[in-house]
Amino acid sequence: MEQITVLFSGAAGDGVRSLGVTYARVLSRWGWHSFVYDDYQSLIRGGHNFSIVTTRRGERMFAHWDTVDGIVALNQDTVDRHLGRLRDSGFMVYDSDAVKNPPGKGLAGDHPQPRLREIIEERWL
Incomplete structure (x- = not known):
């Protein structure tokens, strides 16, 4: 599994x-079962929010895992709050404009990091 x-x-x-x-x-469209856990610490713009998505091929699941395989960080606060949840073999995708102190864990090292915000604006906005 x-x-x-x-x-x-x-x-x-x-x-x-x-x-x-x-x-x-x-x-889900590729045949995986998903469980989405949304945490709303703040509904006020600028507050911190996160979603944990656990997906599994095979049998269904009815809960999420607190330890994660990957983190998609849209700001530095995410790295500061959630890095402890990341498995040792995990990965992190982040906006290099917004994350000034990346942990170096599971990242591309000295390779230039793509600017996530620029990619999104260029392709979809």
Whole structure:
């Protein structure tokens, strides 16, 4: 049985919930079962929110895992709050404009990091 858990996190209003739901829907269409846990610490724009999406091929699941295989960080606050959840073999995708102190864990090292915000604006806005 294959399983992966990814945490999506950023400021309220950044589309964190939409990222998690879209990721779950895509994998669902590929035959994976998904469980989405949304945490709303703040509904006020700028507060911290996150979604944990656990997906599994094979049998269904009815809960999420607190330890995650990957983190999609939309801001530095995400790295500061959630790095402890990341498995040793985990990965992190982040906006290099917003994350000034990346942990170096599971990242590309000295390779230039893509600017997530620029990619999104260039392709979809």
